[in-house]
Amino acid sequence: MSDSDSSSGSSTALRGSIGVAGIVFLVIAAAAPLTSIAGSLPVMIAIGNGSGAPLAYIVAAVVLLVFSVGYAAMSTAVTDTGAFYAYVTRGLGRPTGMGAASLALLAYTTIQAAIYGLAASTMQSVVVRFGGPDLPWWVWAFVLMAIVAFLGYRSIDLGAKVLGVVLVAEIALIVALTVGVLSKGGAHGIDFTSFSPSSFMSASPGIALMFAIGSFVGFEATAIYGEEAKDPKRTIPKATYIAVITIGVLYALGSWAVVLAYGSDEVQAAAQNDTADLTFNATAKYLGGFASDVMMVMLVTSLFAALLAFHNAIARYTFALARDGRAPQRLKSVHPKHGSPHAGSVVQTISAIILVGVFAVVGADPVLQLFTWMAGVAIVAVLLLMVLTSIAIIVYFARHSSDDRLWHTKIAPVLGALGLCGITALVVANFTTLIDGSQAMANLFIAAIVVTLVVGVAAGLALERRP
Numbered sequence: 164m165s166d167s168d169s170s171s172g173s174s175t176a177l178r179g180s181i182g183v184a185g186i187v188f189l190v191i192a193a194a195a196p197l198t199s200i201a202g203s204l205p206v207m208i209a210i211g212n213g214s215g216a217p218l219a220y221i222v223a224a225v226v227l228l229v230f231s232v233g234y235a236a237m238s239t240a241v242t243d244t245g246a247f248y249a250y251v252t253r254g255l256g257r258p259t260g261m262g263a264a265s266l267a268l269l270a271y272t273t274i275q276a277a278i279y280g281l282a283a284s285t286m287q288s289v290v291v292r293f294g295g296p297d298l299p300w301w302v303w304a305f306v307l308m309a310i311v312a313f314l315g316y317r318s319i320d321l322g323a324k325v326l327g328v329v330l331v332a333e334i335a336l337i338v339a340l341t342v343g344v345l346s347k348g349g350a351h352g353i354d355f356t357s358f359s360p361s362s363f364m365s366a367s368p369g370i371a372l373m374f375a376i377g378s379f380v381g382f383e384a385t386a387i388y389g390e391e392a393k394d395p396k397r398t399i400p401k402a403t404y405i406a407v408i409t410i411g412v413l414y415a416l417g418s419w420a421v422v423l424a425y426g427s428d429e430v431q432a433a434a435q436n437d438t439a440d441l442t443f444n445a446t447a448k449y450l451g452g453f454a455s456d457v458m459m460v461m462l463v464t465s466l467f468a469a470l471l472a473f474h475n476a477i478a479r480y481t482f483a484l485a486r487d488g489r490a491p492q493r494l495k496s497v498h499p500k501h502g503s504p505h506a507g508s509v510v511q512t513i514s515a516i517i518l519v520g521v522f523a524v525v526g527a528d529p530v531l532q533l534f535t536w537m538a539g540v541a542i543v544a545v546l547l548l549m550v551l552t553s554i555a556i557i558v559y560f561a562r563h564s565s566d567d568r569l570w571h572t573k574i575a576p577v578l579g580a581l582g583l584c585g586i587t588a589l590v591v592a593n594f595t596t597l598i599d600g601s602q603a604m605a606n607l608f609i610a611a612i613v614v615t616l617v618v619g620v621a622a623g624l625a626l627e628r629r630p
Contacts, residue, residue: 183398192469196410205439220411220418255554284529286307350423
């Protein structure tokens with residue numbers, strides 16, 4: 164980087180002109196739709212509730228949509244790039260806010276590391292499939308890190324434009340698969356078995372719901388970019404609702420198409436027989452082999468989009484903490500040219516190198532261990548974070564009269580909190596299955612999440628007492 168690029172700005176306000184569409188792109192990028200349809204969905208079908216998997220996405224979307232009502236109301240009262248951290252701080256105090264920030268950093272750092280593992284493994288397979296060199300997965304992981312670091316260091320507008328191009332192609336492919344299956348009547352005709360309560364409750368619905376809620380991780384991004392948005396009080400609520408509804412509908416229809424491609428009665432057996440290629444085989448059958456190859460390549464770009472979105476989120480969290488005096492002051496500098504939290508971006512790149520590097524050095528499997536373990540930790544951490552945020556929203560509006568809408572400030576936040584608590588309990592109960600490890604390993608990860616929260620609160624209390 165040039166000297167000018169590395170210089171620090173004196174301002175502590177982020178700059179940008181991102182609109183509703185840009186923020187929606189960033190949120191959907193973090194959700195990585197193609198990753199969910201080609202990666203998570205086959206597992207949901209195989210070991211979850213079979214043909215009832217599409218309804219799991221709808222249940223997750225409804226809970227998050229109810230949560231979004233209070234979340235959007237809070238965004239009009241508090242505009243801060245810290246989002247969940249800022250909201251919890253306003254509602255429950257600085258010590259609890261520090262605990263929330265600790266959970267957020269843990270969740271986004273681990274989910275990004277997880278995606279590096281899956282993205283690198285997928286890229287390795289794609290390169291070999293098309294005649295390229297068979298390099299170790301970690302080589303591709305560090306190549307992706309370099310690209311993410313370059314874009315993350317610069318303006319959020321640039322990142323949004325890159326993600327926009329990637330996401331349009333990604334969503335188009337899922338829509339094309341859905342149309343292809345529906346237009347040909349699927350394997351045994353069109354039916355709505357996937358959306359019946361009996362199908363949803365069959366076998367292990369808890370596992371399906373875990374993967375479904377995990378597919379929405381990154382949902383917080385609507386408020387994270389508030390300071391870089393045009394007219395944030397209007398942009399953030401609108402982007403929040405659009406993002407949740409778009410992701411929910413896309414997932415529900417895309418997963419339904421995959422179920423119909425094999426038939427509601429046969430899809431679970433097909434998923435158990437060949438989990439990895441379930442969606443790719445459906446694509447080859449209904450759109451042709453070329454489309455299946457394109458989907459494999461697009462899966463890499465989908466994962467890359469998620470990496471960039473999470474990188475940006477973590478950089479802005481560290482920026483918000485530094486600006487509040489809760490992290491090294493160097494991290495609150497804003498780049499004079501790009502208007503980005505460049506110091507936080509650099510720190511995030513270093514942390515990704517270290518975490519992924521540890522898994523590479525010990526010879527861990529990039530999917531079965533790096534992806535699965537870290538994704539499990541992230542899902543539990545972000546659910547706890549959203550529960551805290553729900554409580555904070557309720558408390559905040561109980562103390563302030565800035566918004567007297569009963570549904571937005573009381574009823575919806577309470578319902579959202581109850582829904583999230585139920586999902587969190589279900590995820591914890593099935594955590595061993597989620598990480599595909601021993602009970603001892605599951606207990607270790609859960610303990611690490613709890614310790615992170617406690618240490619964060621303790622650090623906040625210590626800072627409060629500091630003269």
